[in-house]
Amino acid sequence: MKKYNFRNDILPLKNELYQLALRITLNDAEAEDVVQETMIKVWNRRDSWETIESIEAFCLTICRNLSLDKIRKTENQNLSLDNNADNSFPADNSYSSNPEEQTVQQDRLQLVRTLIGQLPEKQRSVMQLRDFEGKSYKEIAQILEISEDQVKVNLFRARQTIKKKFIETENYGL
Template structure:
């Protein structure tokens, strides 16, 4: 027990130095914080492999450096697609009608006020509960429910939808536009 508390105290002491090193590698304080956090998690998980009496800071810096380079290699294999243009070219919809419906839906979604769009995407597309969405948005659950309701109503008006059979190539789009979803 004393070894674990000493190890913990040593980890806490090393945080400022680890963060400074991480900032020098990443050139970004947010990424540096994530890197330090990942380093501490890995160190805690692998504390049994640390040999007492050796240099803990050097061991932590090695973990941080290795994690940084692992992330860089991973990023090198990933494709940046922030606007979705690459993904749009890769996806194939089952029919032309489904593709056109999806395009119409995207356009309609862009017409919603930002708070309604955010709420409908969190609930309908991302699958968060109302409580989780409220926590993410920093507002009351009732506010999220109201935003989602207004967003669904507005989407139905924009897309001229009178029932579930009027829209959607798949179950997800039907879920987003349906007002029958239970919280």
């Protein structure tokens, strides 16, 4: 297939791998560990790189699997999303919004983060890869090792669940 170079093809993926690991593990230190373990595993499999169609999908799959292994071991699934997730959901700092509007918006974003954190693992992974990482259905299917139809179904269900719970909470409170 293609000849890959660790420095030029794989090392630049470390930020993307970190974001994926962070969204799954919800912990900065664990995400860093996962990325390091991913790089080691990819390096150790360098003899089979020529047979890999997409090195990015290969790396993301390893990262995802290691992240899932981490959270299974530490049982961190009930934590909210990343403490520094403000990068994912930037606050509206425009001059037109007053402090009350900003507080309401921040509360809503925190609610969405919490709701995403409560999704089943597969739905959460699909939603994160599609809506936060901007991956295509085909790429997500390769990374998660499921069909494109399963990607679409999981994404639809995740969005519907978030929407339903958000509306319920907004209308009736916690």
